[in-house]
Amino acid sequence: MALSGLGIYKLLPKTNCKDCGFPTCLAFAMQLAAKKVALDKCPHVSETAKKSLESAAEPPIKLITVGVGEAKLEVGNETVMFRHEEKFYHPTGIGFSIEDTLSEDDMKKSIDEIKKLNFERVGQKIEVNLISVLCKSGDGNKFANAVKLVLAASDLPLALVTDDAQVMKIGLEETKGKAPLICRATKENFKEMAGLSKEYKAPLVVSAPSLEELEALIKNVNTEGVRDLVLDTGKKGLPEKIWDFTQMRKLALKKSFRTFGYPVIAFVESTNPLEEAIEATTYVAKYASIVVMKGRNPWQVLPILTARQNIYTDPQKPLQVEPKIYEIGQVTDKSPVLITTNFSLTYYTVEGEVESSKVPAFIVTCDSEGMSVLTAWAADKFTAETIAQSFEKLGLKDKVKHNEVILPGYVSVLSGKLEEESGKKVIVGPREASGIPVFLRNLSK
Amino acid sequence: MELLKEKWPGKIAEITIGATNAEGGTRASKITVGGETTLPFLFHEGDMPNMPRIAMEVLDTEPVDWPEVLKKPFGDALKDPAKWAVKCQDEFKAEIICVKLAGTHPDFGNKSAEDSAKLIKDVLQAVKVPLIILGSGDDEKDNIVLSKVSQAAKGERCLLGDATEKNYKTLTASCLADGHNIIAESPIDINIAKQANILISEMGFPLDKIVINPTIGALGYGMEYAYSIMERARYAALIDDKMLSMPFIAFIGQEAWRAKEAKTLFSQAPEWGEEESRGILWEASTAACMLQAGADILVMRHPKAVDVTRGYIGKLMGNK
Numbered sequence: 001m002a003l004s005g006l007g008i009y010k011l012l013p014k015t016n017c018k019d020c021g022f023p024t025c026l027a028f029a030m031q032l033a034a035k036k037v038a039l040d041k042c043p044h045v046s047e048t049a050k051k052s053l054e055s056a057a058e059p060p061i062k063l064i065t066v067g068v069g070e071a072k073l074e075v076g077n078e079t080v081m082f083r084h085e086e087k088f089y090h091p092t093g094i095g096f097s098i099e100d101t102l103s104e105d106d107m108k109k110s111i112d113e114i115k116k117l118n119f120e121r122v123g124q125k126i127e128v129n130l131i132s133v134l135c136k137s138g139d140g141n142k143f144a145n146a147v148k149l150v151l152a153a154s155d156l157p158l159a160l161v162t163d164d165a166q167v168m169k170i171g172l173e174e175t176k177g178k179a180p181l182i183c184r185a186t187k188e189n190f191k192e193m194a195g196l197s198k199e200y201k202a203p204l205v206v207s208a209p210s211l212e213e214l215e216a217l218i219k220n221v222n223t224e225g226v227r228d229l230v231l232d233t234g235k236k237g238l239p240e241k242i243w244d245f246t247q248m249r250k251l252a253l254k255k256s257f258r259t260f261g262y263p264v265i266a267f268v269e270s271t272n273p274l275e276e277a278i279e280a281t282t283y284v285a286k287y288a289s290i291v292v293m294k295g296r297n298p299w300q301v302l303p304i305l306t307a308r309q310n311i312y313t314d315p316q317k318p319l320q321v322e323p324k325i326y327e328i329g330q331v332t333d334k335s336p337v338l339i340t341t342n343f344s345l346t347y348y349t350v351e352g353e354v355e356s357s358k359v360p361a362f363i364v365t366c367d368s369e370g371m372s373v374l375t376a377w378a379a380d381k382f383t384a385e386t387i388a389q390s391f392e393k394l395g396l397k398d399k400v401k402h403n404e405v406i407l408p409g410y411v412s413v414l415s416g417k418l419e420e421e422s423g424k425k426v427i428v429g430p431r432e433a434s435g436i437p438v439f440l441r442n443l444s445k
Numbered sequence: 446m447e448l449l450k451e452k453w454p455g456k457i458a459e460i461t462i463g464a465t466n467a468e469g470g471t472r473a474s475k476i477t478v479g480g481e482t483t484l485p486f487l488f489h490e491g492d493m494p495n496m497p498r499i500a501m502e503v504l505d506t507e508p509v510d511w512p513e514v515l516k517k518p519f520g521d522a523l524k525d526p527a528k529w530a531v532k533c534q535d536e537f538k539a540e541i542i543c544v545k546l547a548g549t550h551p552d553f554g555n556k557s558a559e560d561s562a563k564l565i566k567d568v569l570q571a572v573k574v575p576l577i578i579l580g581s582g583d584d585e586k587d588n589i590v591l592s593k594v595s596q597a598a599k600g601e602r603c604l605l606g607d608a609t610e611k612n613y614k615t616l617t618a619s620c621l622a623d624g625h626n627i628i629a630e631s632p633i634d635i636n637i638a639k640q641a642n643i644l645i646s647e648m649g650f651p652l653d654k655i656v657i658n659p660t661i662g663a664l665g666y667g668m669e670y671a672y673s674i675m676e677r678a679r680y681a682a683l684i685d686d687k688m689l690s691m692p693f694i695a696f697i698g699q700e701a702w703r704a705k706e707a708k709t710l711f712s713q714a715p716e717w718g719e720e721e722s723r724g725i726l727w728e729a730s731t732a733a734c735m736l737q738a739g740a741d742i743l744v745m746r747h748p749k750a751v752d753v754t755r756g757y758i759g760k761l762m763g764n765k
Contacts, residue, residue, distance in 0.1 A: 239761055242486050274749075277729075299723035303664055303727055306706070310668050311669060
């Protein structure tokens with residue numbers, strides 16, 4: 001956690017020599033705390049003070065990068081326990097386990113299935129992030145072949161999973177410079193695994209069955225000079241996992257307990273595909289930075305990615321679409337015009353229903369600062385005046401020859417005023433977007 | 446390292462739905478929810494003496510907008526609310542039945558208060574589990590219908606809803622007179638949630654008979670708004686805000702099955718995969734998220750989603 005001005009002052013020489021350009025050490029400390037100057041302005045600061053100040057400036061939960069290039073996965077650097085306090089920053093990476101005992105064909109098929117697991121929702125791409133290669137064979141060559149195959153077929157970052165450091169080294173030889181996640185260091189193998197993490201510049205999963213044992217192990221691994229870590233507390237029941245994850249996050253954030261200041265990983269244990277998916281969703285909500293599962297049915301993965309999108313949305317900034325006149329289907333200058341707000345969820349719900357109605361139509365999204373219809377109306381952001389101005393600004397008259405517009409049913413009270421303001425004939429549409437298909441089909445009759 | 450355990454001064458109210466013979470009702474069982482002294486499932490910090498419960502939804506009118514995968518498990522029972530309720534109780538092991546009187550809405554059937562009262566009597570006859578009874582959401586009509594229904598179920602300690610900040614007096618009076626619990630609804634707004642509870646309690650209604658409906662969205666359709674409102678409200682309750690210390694009810698089924706992802710046919714979206722499991726999982730995933738935010742009663746639809754969620758609750762409670 002960041003130090004206060006006074007906390008920093010205690011670490012400075014307290015000579016008031018002014019070499020930093022400030023009148024007193026305290027004034028300099030205040031500027032440092034506000035991050036307005038850098039520590040190197042003080043030529044007299046001791047090495048110990050430098051170290052403590054640098055570590056105090058580090059984020060409480062370290063940002064860890066798995067993989068390289070465009071598809072790299074960045075996790076950690078979270079700052080709050082609850083999303084409403086600020087927001088969650090780095091969305092959980094969703095990974096899929098592939099075993100090296102599969103036949104080459106099955107492996108290729110699995111990778112193809114994983115590559116298909118990306119979708120588009122409310123204008124955002126939601127994608128999976130990781131392939132986890134599990135050495136089930138115990139055979140280094142088999143493992144290396146599996147790793148090669150995955151690398152050839154996919155750009156996704158990798159996790160290499162084996163407790164055998166020799167086998168791990170064989171796998172790492174195949175992934176040089178690709179920063180795969182080394183999974184895992186235990187109390188038995190941590191020296192070797194820490195060595196590999198340093199040698200191959202790859203982040204390391206540290207695994208122990210309890211928080212106490214994990215603390216000891218992390219300290220040991222840190223002593224080996226390895227600080228790019230991801231934490232795991234092993235197989236246990238769902239409430240115990242939630243407890244561990246919550247404690248680690250809380251200790252890192254509230255107590256500045258650096259030992260737990262790393263992202264955490266969860267391996268989904270459920271084997272029933274429905275249970276597997278909701279277990280994964282639970283970890284997404286409850287602080288896991290990486291979740292590894294086996295099932296790769298799109299119907300299993302879509303809700304997990306959607307939950308992640310929801311949980312990691314900035315609560316202060318609703319997702320918005322650009323205010324404009326959207327054309328759905330093969331529109332002509334006779335097509336109907338629907339009015340709505342620029343809140344993403346609202347727009348995409350309306351868009352989906354217009355699409356399914358098969359009636360080509362225009363959707364005018366008025367700038368409501370990302371509020372939904374009712375909220376924007378209550379906040380005076382979606383009024384007869386703002387809607388009429390949107391018609392002008394967005395050039396509605398250049399798009400259609402008719403004079404009718406369709407207003408959401410929830411704000412039917414605006415219709416009279418809107419007719420006055422815009423000179424349009426206002427038709428009151430359905431309240432819910434789900435009523436749009438029937439409404440549009442009746443209208444076009 | 447010392448663990449960081451919160452000690453919460455507050456406690457969520459415990460509310461009981463259903464009255465047995467001995468208590469002046471006719472239910473074979475009653476259900477108690479609430480009573481938490483911790484954030485969800487953090488058992489080292491406090492207790493969750495009652496596990497979250499699932500109510501299965503029954504409509505007074507055959508549903509028109511339900512997708513095939515949702516209708517299939519119920520078959521012809523969808524045409525007869527009492528049969529439908531029995532099927533939920535006997536076949537799908539529902540612990541609570543939630544009857545929604547959707548068909549009383551002036552625009553969607555306009556069924557009478559008398560018919561509704563009779564329907565509720567029939568359902569009370571047909572099943573032995575506790576009931577939740579909901580109006581159609583039309584304020585004026587609800588006031589007429591729910592008063593009659595409340596009388597018809599007098600002494601059964603049902604959970605009736607929804608009361609809102611703007612329309613709570615008639616329902617509160619009925620529940621008070623007939624011994625029912627009440628649902629206070631608010632539009633994803635913690636201040637209005639609190640205000641509604643204050644207004645209802647000012648009529649002399651006991652705080653341990655109110656359930657909060659925070660209004661939820663399905664997964665992908667605003668779920669996160671309810672999620673955060675519930676987290677905030679539960680946090681406030683645990684630091685002892687009595688006017689927010691009520692259990693939550695979350696209407697999972699009605700929201701989840703409106704989602705495109707739940708009801709679109711496989712042929713229309715092959716990239717989303719098989720449609721039956723997809724719909725079931727959309728409902729169960731919405732339920733899972735709401736449980737993590739603190740939901741106490743989940744109102745659900747698909748028997749398989751109910752089953753999976755029940756198993757999930759079992760795991761979360763450490764199968765105790």
